[in-house]
Amino acid sequence: MTPSSPAPPTRHRTTAGPWIRSAGSWIRSSPGTYLWLAALFVTTVVVHQMSPDFEEDFLRQRSTNIHELAQDPVRVLFASAFWIDGGRWLPYAFLYTVFHAPAERWLGTLRWLTVVVLAHILASLASEGVLAWAIRHGHVPPSAADTLDVGVSYALAGVVAVLTYRVPPSWRNVYLFAVLVLYGIPLVTGRTFTDLGHFTAVLIGLACYPLIRSRHRTKTPVAQ
Numbered sequence: 001m002t003p004s005s006p007a008p009p010t011r012h013r014t015t016a017g018p019w020i021r022s023a024g025s026w027i028r029s030s031p032g033t034y035l036w037l038a039a040l041f042v043t044t045v046v047v048h049q050m051s052p053d054f055e056e057d058f059l060r061q062r063s064t065n066i067h068e069l070a071q072d073p074v075r076v077l078f079a080s081a082f083w084i085d086g087g088r089w090l091p092y093a094f095l096y097t098v099f100h101a102p103a104e105r106w107l108g109t110l111r112w113l114t115v116v117v118l119a120h121i122l123a124s125l126a127s128e129g130v131l132a133w134a135i136r137h138g139h140v141p142p143s144a145a146d147t148l149d150v151g152v153s154y155a156l157a158g159v160v161a162v163l164t165y166r167v168p169p170s171w172r173n174v175y176l177f178a179v180l181v182l183y184g185i186p187l188v189t190g191r192t193f194t195d196l197g198h199f200t201a202v203l204i205g206l207a208c209y210p211l212i213r214s215r216h217r218t219k220t221p222v223a224q
Contacts (some may be wrong), residue, residue, distance in 0.1 A: 030104040066145040117157020127197030161205025
């Protein structure tokens, strides 16, 4: 009886490779989103090393409140977009992947960044302008001029809104209604300056429709 030859070693196939390649391809297709997200990760780690009192003072100096806007508006409008109040990065990683990345892939980095900048800056100025009016007329105390207001939620709201034009026509009104309800209810019930800022950012995102049209024109071949 001849001894049987040893069976060839079994090759274990892994599915990790394709997943990693797909994730890398997705990230490369929306570089602005993930560079921004990486910067937020770094600043979040930095914030976690601070004491609570120092953190509040540090973030207030980078806040788009009335006091800081009056001192150096360009600096705080830029700086406020790179800090998260509350120190929770993972939810933003999810939201950036669900909303920012598809918007950047669809619009291209330059047009996506235009929506982000417009929503962040104009919503910040609008909400703080209303707050300044409320302080001037005695509706809120003067101390509100130093309110902590950092974060990326205005830009996110603008991008969520502009994606309305990406949704198939049969579902577009449903998506738009959901967005208006999501941001409109807090404005009606809470009526804070941040609620106003979020709803303003939604309107700004919807007003960016000309960017969508210009994108379609650049992709349309010219007839010979």
